[in-house]
Every structure is written in structure tokens, then in C-alpha cells.
Amino acid sequence: MKPFTFPKNFLFGSATAGVQVEGGDRNNNWYVWAEQGHIKDGSDILRAGDHWNRYREDVALLSQMHHQIYRMGIEWSRIEPEKGRFDEKAIAHYREVIACLLRNNIRPLVTLHHFTYPIWLDKEDGFASKQIVTYFERYTEYVVEQLGDLVSEYITINEPNVFLLNGYVAGMWPPGKKDIPLAYRVFVNMSLCHIAAYEIIHxxxxxxxxxxxxxxxxxxxxxxxxxxxxxxxxxxxxxxKQQFFFQDAFADYMTTGTLPFPAKLCVPSGYEGHYADFIGINYYSRNIVNAVDLTTFVQPDRPVNDLGWEIYPDGLRILCETFYERYHLPIWITENGVCDNNDVLRVRFIAGHLRAVKEAIDKGVPVERYYHWSLMDNFEWLEGESARFGLVYIDYESQRRIIKKSGKFYAKICENGGCTEDLVKEYHL
Structure with missing residues (x-):
């Protein structure tokens, strides 16, 4: 691999989600899902990475690894534990986490919803509720009023398409539905929640x-x-067609408030507008589509991660180019990472995907940031603690943190603004 250098204003960092790293929260729908025995390794969200108590240690790791930016989740279930009642101690805790980041010159990007929500909302049908837009508006208003002097950058909703597919079509995630008409309602509701939140934050x-x-x-x-x-x-x-229904429909409707004809006839009208200041891309793999038996699979000659997902770095370049051409907005890579329990794939994965980002930039695409998923090993949804994506190894029994080889490699990229010739030689790229 040849060395490559990013523009001086390009920002490097990493990302986590609240429930996946914090531990200790019994008041959200994923705690209930885990208690019902759905997690493959039998773990639950109560342990995770104990980030709620150890955030100072984790921010110190971010600083040690030269991260300039950090994408963090806040938990609706902690902030509004009961319908209409906000917890001042919880929001004060998040203020302190953010202040700690700022003291270390790390810019926070706050995610309002990352798959989880309070049990009280779960009892009211979650994002299928007729009142969900009102509830999400109220939650957003409170958060921005309380954090707005510290935080200027927000993700409203993380991966709405994955949330919808796994929770309402495949039934693998809470609420465990397989209901296409209900999934359509959730599609509309999540989109309107984002549109409302976008306007409220501004x-x-x-x-x-x-x-x-x-x-x-x-x-x-x-x-x-x-x-x-x-x-x-x-x-x-x-x-x-798979591309449209899996990702393009959400991206179009949430970004512009409309859809191409004839799909636009199936969604509420009157929302045409501008509802994104950047395009966030979470990228992990690609789909190879076979019309003969309607299967999606990985070609046998391609490398895969520990979950069997194809490792295809050039896909990130393709998506950056495609979505910039579509929306003409800055691109932020809000997640990109690899399940690699033994840390043997991650160095080359990071190098390959960052090189793909640099190629997109060289073609005129304004990619401004890269958030590696994730800072540390975490509770990886259905996989539980068994799937490790972190730059930092977590010993779940002792909660000891150890920066992995890949974490040290990425730290040097963050420090140097790219992959130097010395790094290429040191890591045999």
C-alpha cells in the first residue's frame, strides 16, 4: 500500500452508542429483550463497558489516541425515565461527559436515538405509536435546551432502516414484529420524527x-x-429494488421530505424541504444479489469478518461519490469498522477504508470526517459481548481497558493525518 495524507481540516475519531457501552440501564426496551433470552451469548446490557461510571478513563483514552471528534449516544430511557418526567441528574451526567470531552479538545457529535427507547414508550408501541412525533419533539427540545450550549452537532436517528428491518420485518430485534403494514407506519413516523427534530434543533x-x-x-x-x-x-x-427499499427511501425522505414517483404517492406530502446539513454514512459491507433464488451472499473469493460480512473497502468510495452526487452535502463517515475478535483484520481494514475515503476526496467529494466503530468493545445487540469491534479491548469481568494493536495504528493515523510511509512499513501494509 502506498502512503496517503488527508487534508489538514479532515477530522478523525470514533463512535459508541449509549446502551452498548454504558451498562446499568434497566429502563429500556433492549434490557427487556435481553431478559427474554434473545441474546446469543446470554449476556445483557447491564455490564457492557461500564462507561457510565468510567467515562473519564475512556475520554483519557480518546485523548491518548489523538482523536479529535467523538460520536456518543445519549439514552432517552435515562433522560425521560417516565412519560413526561425528565431526570435532571441524568442530563447533568451527560453534560459532564461532554464537558470532559471539550476539556480534552474532542468535539462531540450527539446521537439522540440509537435503536433503544424507554419502557414506557415500548408499552405505547414505540415508533408505531400515533403520538411518537410529539414524544420525540418533546425529548429533542429538552435535550437541546439542556445541552445546546455545549453541543452544536447532532445525529437525530441512527440507522432507521436497520431498526425497521430487524424490528418490524425480520422480527429479530424488539419489538419482534413481522408486519409489513406496521413497518410502513414506522417508516413514516421515524422520518417525521427526524424532520421535526431537525427543525427543533436549528x-x-x-x-x-x-x-x-x-x-x-x-x-x-x-x-x-x-x-x-x-x-x-x-x-x-x-x-x-433492494437498494431502494433498504436504504434509498429512508435517505431520500429524511433528507428532502419527498420520494421519487411513484413512491411519493405512498407517503405524507407537504414536507418538501432541506433536512440535513451533512450525509452520515455507516458502512460495513456490500450485498451480492442473485435473482435466481432471491439470495444475498458473499462471493467465496472475498475476505470476510468474524460475522461473515464481506470486507469491501471500495464500497465506501462508491457510496461517498454516489450520495454526494445525489444530495450535494458534506459527507461524514459516522461509522466504519470490523468485527475482529483477535484483532488480525482491523489494521488493514482501517487502512483500506481510509484509502477509499481519500480516493473519494481526490475526486472532489467533500468527505470531512471519519468515526471508527467503535472506540471500545461493547454489547453488540443480538451478538452480545461475543462480537468485538473496538479499538480498545474490554475485559468484561474486570472492565480493564487495553488499547489494541489496531488502536495504536489508528492513533498514529489520527496524529499524522494519514498513513505515512513509516506506518506502511511498520504494519506491513
């Missing part, structure tokens, strides 16, 4: 004269959908 920060440039967007889970057989009409057609 309004409050403008009215209160909070410092910093307001930046609001969605963390979109995006994949490349390639036909198995190049030039085969059915494979191409199915790949195109």
Missing part, C-alpha cells in the same frame, strides 16, 4: 444564540448492492 440553537455551527443529520446504514451476474437484467433489477 430553531432552539438559533433563538438561544448557542455557540457553534449547527449541524444535524441522520446516520444512514448504507451498502453497495451489486448483481451476481454482470449484465444479467434480473440480477440488476433486484439489486436496484
Amino acid at each position: 430553531r432552539i440553537r438559533r433563538q438561544r444564540h448557542f455557540p457553534g455551527k449547527t449541524m444535524v443529520g441522520v446516520a444512514n446504514h448504507l451498502r453497495v448492492f451489486d448483481p451476481l451476474r454482470k449484465g444479467h437484467t434480473l440480477d440488476h433489477f433486484l439489486a436496484e
Whole structure:
């Protein structure tokens, strides 16, 4: 691999989500899901990385690893533990976490919703509730009023398409539904929640004269959908349709308030506008589509991670170019990482994907940031503690933190603003 250097204003960092690292929260829908025995390794969210208590140690690691930015989740279940009642101690805790980041010159990007919500909302049908937009508006208003002097950058909703597919189509995640009409309602509701939150964040920060440039967007889970057989009409057609229903519909509606014809006839109208200040891309893999038996699989000659997902760095370049051409907004890589329990793939994974980002920048795409997923090993949803994505190893029994080889490599990239010739030699890239 040849060395590569990013523009001086490019920012490097990492990301986590509240429930996945904090531990100790019994008041959200994923705690209930784990208690019902759905987690493959039998773990639950109560241990995780104990970040709620150890955040100072974790911020020190961020600083030690030269991270300039950090994407963090806040938990609705902690902030509004009962319907209409906000917990001042919880929001004060998040203020202190953010203040700790700022003292270490690390810029926070706050995620309002990352798959989880309070039990009281779960009892009211979650994002299928007729009142969900009102509830999300109230929650957003409270958070921005309380944190807005410290935080200027927000993700409203993380991976709405994954939330919808796993929770309402495949039934693998809470609430465990397999209901297409209900999934359509959730699609609309989540989109309207984002649109409302986008406007609220901008309004409050403008009215209160909070410092910093307001930046609001969605963390979109995006994949490349390639036909198995190049030039085969059915494979191409199915790949195109899977791409639209899996990711493009959410991205279009949440960014512009409308959809292409004829899909636009199926969603509420009157929302045409501008609802994103950047395009957040969460990228992990691609889909190879086969129209013969409607399967999606990985080609046998491709490398895969520990979960069997194809490692395809060039897909990140393709998505950066495609989504910039579509929306003409700055691109932030809000997640990119690899399940690699023995830390043997991650160095080359990071180098390959960052090189793909640099290639997109060289072609004129304004990619501004890269958040590696994740800072540390965490509770990885259905996989529990068994799937490790972190730059930092967590010994769950002792909660000891150890920076991995890949974490040290990425730290040097953050420090140097790219992959130097010395790094190429040291890590045999």
C-alpha cells in the first residue's frame, strides 16, 4: 500500500452508542429483550463497558489516541425515565461527559436515538405509536435546551432502516414484529420524527444564540448492492429494488421530505424541504444479489469478518461519490469498522477504508470526517459481548481497558493525518 495524507481540516475519531457501552440501564426496551433470552451469548446490557461510571478513563483514552471528534449516544430511557418526567441528574451526567470531552479538545457529535427507547414508550408501541412525533419533539427540545450550549452537532436517528428491518420485518430485534403494514407506519413516523427534530434543533440553537455551527443529520446504514451476474437484467433489477427499499427511501425522505414517483404517492406530502446539513454514512459491507433464488451472499473469493460480512473497502468510495452526487452535502463517515475478535483484520481494514475515503476526496467529494466503530468493545445487540469491534479491548469481568494493536495504528493515523510511509512499513501494509 502506498502512503496517503488527508487534508489538514479532515477530522478523525470514533463512535459508541449509549446502551452498548454504558451498562446499568434497566429502563429500556433492549434490557427487556435481553431478559427474554434473545441474546446469543446470554449476556445483557447491564455490564457492557461500564462507561457510565468510567467515562473519564475512556475520554483519557480518546485523548491518548489523538482523536479529535467523538460520536456518543445519549439514552432517552435515562433522560425521560417516565412519560413526561425528565431526570435532571441524568442530563447533568451527560453534560459532564461532554464537558470532559471539550476539556480534552474532542468535539462531540450527539446521537439522540440509537435503536433503544424507554419502557414506557415500548408499552405505547414505540415508533408505531400515533403520538411518537410529539414524544420525540418533546425529548429533542429538552435535550437541546439542556445541552445546546455545549453541543452544536447532532445525529437525530441512527440507522432507521436497520431498526425497521430487524424490528418490524425480520422480527429479530424488539419489538419482534413481522408486519409489513406496521413497518410502513414506522417508516413514516421515524422520518417525521427526524424532520421535526431537525427543525427543533436549528430553531432552539438559533433563538438561544448557542455557540457553534449547527449541524444535524441522520446516520444512514448504507451498502453497495451489486448483481451476481454482470449484465444479467434480473440480477440488476433486484439489486436496484433492494437498494431502494433498504436504504434509498429512508435517505431520500429524511433528507428532502419527498420520494421519487411513484413512491411519493405512498407517503405524507407537504414536507418538501432541506433536512440535513451533512450525509452520515455507516458502512460495513456490500450485498451480492442473485435473482435466481432471491439470495444475498458473499462471493467465496472475498475476505470476510468474524460475522461473515464481506470486507469491501471500495464500497465506501462508491457510496461517498454516489450520495454526494445525489444530495450535494458534506459527507461524514459516522461509522466504519470490523468485527475482529483477535484483532488480525482491523489494521488493514482501517487502512483500506481510509484509502477509499481519500480516493473519494481526490475526486472532489467533500468527505470531512471519519468515526471508527467503535472506540471500545461493547454489547453488540443480538451478538452480545461475543462480537468485538473496538479499538480498545474490554475485559468484561474486570472492565480493564487495553488499547489494541489496531488502536495504536489508528492513533498514529489520527496524529499524522494519514498513513505515512513509516506506518506502511511498520504494519506491513
